Amino acid sequence: MNYIVFDLEWNQCPYGKGQENERIPFEIIEIGAVKLNSERQIIDQYQVLIQPRVYKKLHHRTREIIQMDMKLLEREGIPFYRAVKEFLKWCGEDALFCSWGNSDLLELQRNMKYYGILQLLKGPIRYLDVQKLFSIDREDGDSRRSLEYAVDVLEIEKQQEFHRALADSWYTAKVLMRLRSEIVDTFYSIDCYQNPKRKEEEIKVFYPGYEKFISREFDSKEEAMADKEITSSRCHLCRKNIRKKIRWFAAGQKNYYCLAYCPVHGWMKGKIRMKKTEQGRVFAVKTMKYTTEEEAMEIRTKKEEIKRKRRARKKGEK
Template identity: 55%
Template sequence: MNYIVFDLEWNQCPYGKERGNKRLPFEIIEIGALKLDENRNYKDSFHQVVKPVVYKKLHYRTKEILDIKGSDLEQGIPFIEAVKKFMKWCGPEAKFCTWGSSDLVELQRNMKYYHMLNLLKGPIFYYDIQKLFGLAYEGQRTARSLENAIDFLEMKKDGQFHRALNDAYYTAEIFKGIPVKMAEDYYSIDCYQNPKTRKDQIYTVFPEYSKFISREFLSKEDAMKDRDVVQTRCFLCGKTAKKKIRWFSVNAKAHMCLAFCPNHGYFRGKARLKKTDEGKYYVVRTLKKITQEEAEHIREKRDALRKKRRQKRHQDK
């Protein structure tokens, strides 16, 4: 087993989002990675510039952030060749590590565009170093930039940020300081390639909560009627936690409920509706143990939303 700490840089349509390719809003132009052994010792590095095909002209933000020229990209190789080279270098037992969740999504989106997803099966279990950094050093998930995290840890800056290999190196340096048990306890799941059928659904338990990732549904309504999606089972004892407040809509993409286990108290259920590229839906449901005070906040939130919606219906009449 090897850890693959990687970073991607990408370009976008220089003429604005509305004129971009909807199947490929971001085109990868650079791949950088470091390979670490199971003890997190450095083994090897990978770097490849990718010659753009969809967006040959650089977006002004790409120029500013990456300090790269179009002539530099002309020296690169096509994405198909680059990603084959990268996946071969990664090896069959790679555990991916990234700063945040976007790199894995864009890697798969680019691979899908070129009909190459067979090289990287999903869903992908990986380590989100940005999330782990927040948990390890600030006690909660944070959205610090990589450079901000390096400054926080007072680490030496050996190279320019926003270049793939340099950012992979900085990410690896932070990862080496994360406790092993914390990394194993709080791994992440990328669902760009989401479960398609019931047998593919994912259920996993973390130290403070459980997570369920459903199969696909044709509509949001179908998803929130499914028994697997709406059930609330205590992840500590396995018994059904009876709903004190049934699932209610928080907004167009999220639902919430309150459940109670006689052995372990209150649990907050959250169901986030995700839309696939093909227009179908799946649900990421979490169940977290909470205090009685937090349970009251959910009740207040439900009541406030009800009142707001009643007022809106009255105004619309």
């Protein structure tokens, strides 16, 4: 297996969000990538400029960051569909995508869908979010730092300017090479731009400390919350069903929480986040995670606060 550490540069509507193409808010104008072998050693690199077809003028912020102009892109760039086909061929079949953060893979697929070639990249996609891995390995697992911050912490020599696709790929690869193997091999991410559609496509992943479940599609949040698998509560350590002490309750429009107790391993906190598809349907991403007594109390407090606000709102409506 090879690691494909890639980075994208993109443009957006120069005239503001009101005039953007909703199907492609960010148009990719450069792909850069570095290929690592199974030992995480650099063995190849890839770079291509892309001719813009949606936004023919660079947004001022894009121009400032990447130090390119439209003339260069028109002169040296190639059509997006051709660039992607060449890139995927270069990646090879046994490849694991890696990127700094979770946005590059999303925008790659969104651009591919716009041009009618999304079938070339099947999803959901397992990948490595190197930004997240750096946080797990070197910090608290929750912080999200800039690429340059990680480069400085790891004392990686700055040989190129940041904010060009190949340079950022190279720096991301250098960060990946310095992370512990047990972190890299364990904490992979799953991109769900192409989310599960049927029950047999649903995803369960067990990580140290928590379990993640990604459901199939439903017509509504209510239908999703009626599904037994989505609302079940299991201890991620012994994999047994456990009793809820606080049943699932809504906190906002997208999130639901519960609190359950395992007689062997203690408190487990559940969270369901509803995600909307481009077609208006929904799917659920559920995590069940070991939690402390103090954090369990925070869930109780959260529920009571929500109930209090609802009562106050109803009272005010009378």
